[in-house]
Amino acid sequence: MITRNEIFGYTPDEKYQTSVAYFSMEFAIDQALKIYSGGLGFLSGSHLRSAYELKQNLIGIGILWTYGYYDQLRDSEGLMKAAFIRKEYAFLKDSGIVFQVTVHDAPVHVKAYLLPPATFGTAPLFLLSTDISENDELSRSITHCLYDPNEATRIAQSIVLGIGGATLLDLLGLEPEIYHMNEGHSVALNFYLFDKFKNLAEIKKRVVFTTHTPEIAGNESHSYKLLKEMSFFYHLPDAEAKLMPGIEGDRFNYTLAALKFAGKANGVSKLHGEVARQMWGGNQGVCEITSITNAQNKAYWGEQELNEAFAGNADDRMIAWKKRMKRNLFKVVADQCGKLFDENILTIVWARRFAGYKRADLIMKDWERFTRLIERSDLPVQLIWAGKPYPEDEDSINEFNQIIVKTRLFKRCAVLTGYELTLSATLKKGSDVWLNNPRLYHEASGTSGMTAAMNGSINISMPDGWVPEFAKDGNNCFLIKPAPGTESEDEKDFTENRNLMDTLENVVLPMYYHNQDQWLSVMKQAANDVAPAFDSARMADEYYLKMYR
Numbered sequence: 001m002i003t004r005n006e007i008f009g010y011t012p013d014e015k016y017q018t019s020v021a022y023f024s025m026e027f028a029i030d031q032a033l034k035i036y037s038g039g040l041g042f043l044s045g046s047h048l049r050s051a052y053e054l055k056q057n058l059i060g061i062g063i064l065w066t067y068g069y070y071d072q073l074r075d076s077e078g079l080m081k082a083a084f085i086r087k088e089y090a091f092l093k094d095s096g097i098v099f100q101v102t103v104h105d106a107p108v109h110v111k112a113y114l115l116p117p118a119t120f121g122t123a124p125l126f127l128l129s130t131d132i133s134e135n136d137e138l139s140r141s142i143t144h145c146l147y148d149p150n151e152a153t154r155i156a157q158s159i160v161l162g163i164g165g166a167t168l169l170d171l172l173g174l175e176p177e178i179y180h181m182n183e184g185h186s187v188a189l190n191f192y193l194f195d196k197f198k199n200l201a202e203i204k205k206r207v208v209f210t211t212h213t214p215e216i217a218g219n220e221s222h223s224y225k226l227l228k229e230m231s232f233f234y235h236l237p238d239a240e241a242k243l244m245p246g247i248e249g250d251r252f253n254y255t256l257a258a259l260k261f262a263g264k265a266n267g268v269s270k271l272h273g274e275v276a277r278q279m280w281g282g283n284q285g286v287c288e289i290t291s292i293t294n295a296q297n298k299a300y301w302g303e304q305e306l307n308e309a310f311a312g313n314a315d316d317r318m319i320a321w322k323k324r325m326k327r328n329l330f331k332v333v334a335d336q337c338g339k340l341f342d343e344n345i346l347t348i349v350w351a352r353r354f355a356g357y358k359r360a361d362l363i364m365k366d367w368e369r370f371t372r373l374i375e376r377s378d379l380p381v382q383l384i385w386a387g388k389p390y391p392e393d394e395d396s397i398n399e400f401n402q403i404i405v406k407t408r409l410f411k412r413c414a415v416l417t418g419y420e421l422t423l424s425a426t427l428k429k430g431s432d433v434w435l436n437n438p439r440l441y442h443e444a445s446g447t448s449g450m451t452a453a454m455n456g457s458i459n460i461s462m463p464d465g466w467v468p469e470f471a472k473d474g475n476n477c478f479l480i481k482p483a484p485g486t487e488s489e490d491e492k493d494f495t496e497n498r499n500l501m502d503t504l505e506n507v508v509l510p511m512y513y514h515n516q517d518q519w520l521s522v523m524k525q526a527a528n529d530v531a532p533a534f535d536s537a538r539m540a541d542e543y544y545l546k547m548y549r
């Protein structure tokens with residue numbers, strides 16, 4: 001049996017002695033470990049990095065996805081396509097542990113692998129796989145693809161994460177004082193804990209929950225009938241499974257159930273905490289919902305050379321570093337798109353998960369004005385898009401490909417594929433402006449702008465998610481004025497497109513080209529304000545203070 005010393009490799013700091021198991025469906029740890037899709041994984045990866053740096057008594061529990069999320073490639077016409085390619089990870093440690101969980105009334109074998117802390121500088125992370133020889137092909141496929149489109153498979157994935165993760169901890173002889181559900185995917189673990197402790201109050205003492213989704217429709221739910229067939233409720237009869245958390249109706253909502261099982265919960269920004277309380281507070285039996293704003297790990301995302309230039313107020317070094325990073329980024333643009341970008345031209349990047357509410361094409365809403373912007377020669381602009389749509393989201397894939405088609409003939413526009421950790425970092429280092437324009441109150445937190453600011457890229461953003469806690473308009477970022485709440489969704493898109501373009505044309509471009517000192521002042525102020533306030537060391541510490549004690 002693997003020992004505690006082999007798991008941790010370090011002695012937890014006295015300040016962080018409370019033992020925590022952190023359950024998440026995805027972790028963005030390193031480019032070499034492709035078990036993440038986007039923001040949730042970026043967040044959990046930074047959390048584990050800071051937990052390691054602070055020497056916290058925390059273990060991650062996740063899943064080893066055989067084919068990852070997907071590989072973002074291009075078809076013969078240069079449009080995006082999803083490819084599923086088997087991954088191999090020689091750096092993972094075989095724990096020697098294989099155990100069973102019940103899925104659809106049948107035993108499924110689960111193998112546990114360990115990512116040791118020293119490998120990438122994270123808290124220990126156990127990854128579970130059903131893709132082993134002991135299982136039939138159907139059982140092996142449970143851990144093939146992150147967020148599998150098949151409903152029954154996704155339920156099975158939640159069973160493996162929640163019940164399988166809790167089972168593994170017991171087999172290791174580790175009984176965490178706190179089980180932390182990062183999103184609702186692992187909610188099945190509560191039925192395992194109920195079987196163990198026989199008491200909802202005992203579960204509430206041990207379970208905390210982080211919700212990330214500010215839209216009801218985005219919170220996963222399934223019919224009780226299907227969940228019962230899938231053995232989701234562990235050994236609990238389905239009637240008791242409904243009665244114990246007190247959820248009415250025929251569907252089991254993961255988020256609502258998690259809020260009833262947990263003793264404490266949090267939204268991921270102050271604004272999202274307010275939205276979450278409005279969304280769920282009217283339901284009987286939900287726990288207190290506070291807020292802990294997401295953050296990113298500066299030690300991983302930042303650059304020592306730029307940090308030193310900021311600290312020494314060395315403007316020449318900042319400018320030289322940024323131009324060098326732009327050249328690196330533009331090599332990727334040339335390689336993928338056959339376009340040669342200029343390091344002396346203002347470069348705007350929109351890069352994140354492709355979803356309708358994030359409005360990747362908002363800047364194009366007034367096509368004539370957009371065309372004038374990217375063709376002007378006096379104050380020129382270069383634009384880059386990148387991001388991954390969900391592979392079954394045809395609307396978002398179509399939006400991605402339409403941007404490729406619409407901008408193909410513009411020499412200063414590029415759409416990049418392969419949006420993972422490495423490309424994300426390259427974009428943040430090489431951009432001058434980081435564009436973030438979701439529909440207001442739809443972004444729970446959003447963290448890409450934090451790491452952009454750490455790398456000398458100035459945010460132009462809607463005041464949503466984490467941004468209101470950071471933003472000083474014109475001082476450390478540029479805000480897009482929201483449309484009146486009385487307007488329709490389509491009207492808001494047009495109004496906010498106009499406000500975005502006004503900000504770009506009247507404020508951003510003149511400052512960049514005609515007032516370099518002021519531009520550098522905004523860049524430096526952003527870097528100063530983003531850390532330590534939005535460094536994940538603050539976040540990891542705050543979880544211990546607010547949620548784990």
